Amino acid sequence: MLSVIIITRNEQEHIGRCLASVTWADEIIVLDSGSTDNTVAISKQYTSAVYQTDWPGFGPQKQRALQKASHDWVLSLDADEEISPALQQEMQQAMQLSGIQGFYIPRLSSYCGKQIKYGGWWPDPVLRLFRRETGQFSDDVVHERVIVNGIVKHLQQPILHEAFTDPSEVLDKINHYSTLGAEKLYKQHQHASLARAIGRGIWTFIRTYLLKAGFLDGAEGLMLAISNAEGSYYKYLKLRNIHKQSQHD
Known part of the structure; x- marks a missing residue:
């Protein structure tokens, strides 16, 4: 018996496909945090x-969703993710195995319409399927994980995983996640300078595009490397600004 848990906020572009891919599950739980679009209405159709x-x-919210689950097994999905029929069949077989408490699942992500196989994006194993009584989410506000x-x-x-559909969404997510990342680093008592922000951005580009062969994904691989570099740069630049502001408070 399987419970699917999904947290949402303004996901009307994705949530329908996500929910349609798990209608075979025994229970679907959607935990929304203030959507102003049609996310809630679409979710209620499923x-x-x-x-x-x-x-x-992220971590505390997914833990809240987990606490609402009632079945032995739990599948945690993001609103921009889908389960293929082949993965459905594999999961249903896996849940019959004894002595196993959880499963990592590879994640195939698309960037502006292209499935990405390099740059560190594949196979990207994520622990998403687990026995409810033996799993919990970390309390990280971003980059949470199942324990x-x-x-x-x-x-x-x-x-x-439809990670980014167009450049506008890329920019929105860079801004959002770099803010969360900077706040997380600040709580960990890390510091940043302008030079460090630039250095981290350059290193992220080199790692993504060259060391992890992002160039093999063509134009989208280059776009991804640039956006990854921007995300890293702005995360440390925002961390620098948080420290500057805290000194004036």
Whole structure:
């Protein structure tokens, strides 16, 4: 028996495809945090278990959703992800195995319409399928993870992830995630200078495009390397500004 948990906020462009891909599950839980578009209405077309709450950060929010799950197994999905029929079949078989508490699933992400195979984006294993009683989410406000107490194995079929649909969405996510990342680093008592921000941006580009062969993904690989570099640069630049502002408060 499987519960699917999804957290949302203004995901009307993605949530319908996500929910349609898991209609075979025994329970679907959507936890929304103040959507102003049609996310909630679309979600209610697929499940009655749609809840609305505030936003405490990714980890705490997914833990809230987990606490609403009632079945033995839990699948955590993001609103821009989908489950293929092949992965559905593999998961249903995997959940019959005894002694296994969770499964990593590879994630195949698309960037502006192209599935990315290089630049560190593939196979991108994520722990998303786990026994409810043995798993919990970290309390990180960004880049949260599932912590499972027990044996964890790997599946072969990927989650399909529409990471970025167009350049505007790329810019929006760079701004959002760099802010969250800077706040996380500040809480970890890390510091940054302008030189460090520039250096981190350059290193991120080199790692993504050259060392991890992002150039093999063509134009989208270059675009991805640039956006990754921008995200890293702005994260450390914002960290620098947080420290400057704290000195004046």
